[in-house]
């Protein structure tokens with residue numbers, strides 16, 4: 702067992718269970734009922750043991766994302782105009798506070814060997830997960846946002862002290878652009894970025910961050926120009942998810 706020096710030990714908060722795979726075949730109506738009737742996270746999201754006892758297996762994270770519809774499979778037209786058989790919207794899992802807390806703990810556990818003074822996330826996508834990572838390590842969680850000129854900036858009276866050790870947290874990395882901007886802002890303010898974390902890395906190995914980077918799930922998501930899309934060639938019609946899934950085409 703370990704803790705982060707401040708806050709409760711994770712083992713105590715989420716005791717290890719052997720019932721990891723008991724809820725693998727849950728249907729959507731049952732999920733809805735479960736959310737409405739119990740605040741308890743499914744066993745598939747509980748820690749799986751191992752050296753630290755708090756980390757989550759990528760397949761467990763993926764399963765939950767699929768169960769709540771945060772990862773969907775089909776034939777989609779992204780806002781970029783590209784077509785893809787897979788669609789990701791992390792807000793659909795983070796809207797459930799119990800899941801958000803568990804995922805925050807799991808991401809924090811990836812950095813259990815790193816001293817962190819505070820968490821900084823790019824708004825809007827990184828705010829909830831960053832907050833939950835901050836909760837897990839018992840440190841404050843700030844966010845940067847775009848100012849009137851479109852530049853990422855620390856606002857709202859947030860402060861980073863010179864030399865503070867900062868963990869940057871985002872929901873999805875596609876190119877890692879928002880995380881890179883956040884790192885720049887923190888460093889300009891004198892902070893020291895000690896790592897970057899995300900729920901999903903879908904960069905396909907193209908991520909180039911100047912700090913240690915850890916994602917709970919790495920997922921290569923293919924996308925195609927419509928005229929070479931395999932599903933279009935097979936006669937399928939792509940669904941446009943719309944503004945409800947604004948980050949899908951990033």
Ligand SMILES: [Zn+2]
Nearest residue numbers: 784930933939
């Ligand atoms: Zn297509």
